[in-house]
Amino acid sequence: KAGVTQTPRYLIKTRGQQVTLSCSPISGHRSVSWYQQTPGQGLQFLFEYFSETQRNKGNFPGRFSGRQFSNSRSEMNVSTLELGDSALYLCASSLRGQPNTEAFFGQGTRLTVV
Amino acid sequence: SQQGEEDPQALSIQEGENATMNCSYKTSINNLQWYRQNSGRGLVHLILIRSNEREKHSGRLRVTLDTSKKSSSLLITASRAADTASYFCATVGETGFQKLVFGTGTRLLVSP
Numbered sequence: 001k002a003g004v005t006q007t008p009r010y011l012i013k014t015r016g017q018q019v020t021l022s023c024s025p026i027s028g029h030r031s032v033s034w035y036q037q038t039p040g041q042g043l044q045f046l047f048e049y050f051s052e053t054q055r056n057k058g059n060f061p062g063r064f065s066g067r068q069f070s071n072s073r074s075e076m077n078v079s080t081l082e083l084g085d086s087a088l089y090l091c092a093s094s095l096r097g098q099p100n101t102e103a104f105f106g107q108g109t110r111l112t113v114v
Numbered sequence: 115s116q117q118g119e120e121d122p123q124a125l126s127i128q129e130g131e132n133a134t135m136n137c138s139y140k141t142s143i144n145n146l147q148w149y150r151q152n153s154g155r156g157l158v159h160l161i162l163i164r165s166n167e168r169e170k171h172s173g174r175l176r177v178t179l180d181t182s183k184k185s186s187s188l189l190i191t192a193s194r195a196a197d198t199a200s201y202f203c204a205t206v207g208e209t210g211f212q213k214l215v216f217g218t219g220t221r222l223l224v225s226p
Contacts, residue, residue, distance in 0.1 A: 033213070105158070105159075108155065
């Protein structure tokens with residue numbers, strides 16, 4: 001069974017641009033969550049999608065958005081990039097997104113904003 | 115901001131020794147999970163302990179949970195060089211859903 005796949009693995013963007021990151025969950029998993037990891041703030045929850053609906057959102061500005069498609073694949077978009085958006089973005093999938101279930105993480109997308 | 119604090123921030127031991135990491139959190143939880151991360155890569159789930167459990171084992175891992183003190187510990191016995199990684203605790207609140215609130219992490223270095 002293939003794991004969680006995130007593309008691209010590395011990305012360099014310029015301030016002010018926008019970026020779209022993609023996450024393909026494990027087959028059959030319907031919940032996809034996104035996290036941002038930075039040296040200063042650590043791992044922070046961005047949002048969670050289940051069956052194409054956003055169920056939960058972290059404390060991030062509206063420049064950060066996401067969506068989930070009918071095949072459970074998810075994308076997150078960051079508009080008007082800032083230097084502080086440089087981070088490792090991690091996606092996690094779980095079968096039903098219930099609290100007592102294991103989350104499987106992808107390898108992440110390393111975004112550098114210059 | 116993060117939910118939990120982990121202690122120590124960094125730990126250096128020799129192969130064969132035990133490694134203990136502690137995690138404290140702030141609010142009521144549904145469960146607490148431990149993850150491992152190798153050098154800025156993805157997170158690997160290690161173990162999940164529910165709020166009504168006090169101790170759980172998985173191979174060389176032993177996790178304890180004290181909800182009255184809002185703390186947990188992860189013990190890795192007979193450490194190996196391959197255990198070198200960062201370890202994070204993460205809590206899921208009582209409201210549920212898949213929202214992990216991570217601690218600050220402990221960097222473990224196991225020397226041969």
